[in-house]
Amino acid sequence: EDVPSQTFDNKDYFCGKETFPVYESVFTEEGETIRKIAIEIEKPPQIEIHVWTIRKGILRHLYVEKLSKREFEGLPYFKMITRTTLSQWKIFSEGEAQISQMCESRVCRTELEDLVKVLYLEKSEKGHC
Secondary structure (H helix, E strand, O other), X not given: OOOOXXXXXXXXXXXXXXXXXXXXXXXXXXXXXXXXXXXXXOOOOEEEEEEEEEEOOEEEEEEEEEEOHHHHHOOOOOEEEEEEOHHHHHHHHHXXXXXXXXXXXOOOHXXXXXXXXXXXXXXXXXXXO
């Protein structure tokens, strides 16, 4: 039998774990690409934005900023790309710290792309949670 998707209080669940929306914004200015990955967290209610500045494939600058949902709603360019679990977000954040050290002096396009893929949850087959 197909198990109906779990929706509870407008929240999505993945294998019994709550998921959170992830947003992305990418724009280029003066030869630099600014890529922002943001997650909307319920407790405390805020948006955590990871900002990457990339020049010629090298990660030049990385920082994290936290905004209220109201402040975030006023920002242009963000689009929702997926939903993820807090455990996947933790893996993303830890990987980001490692990549920021590795990529200070070499091109890391593929590493950055692979890191973002961590946030995408694969639909599990029934019973494999």
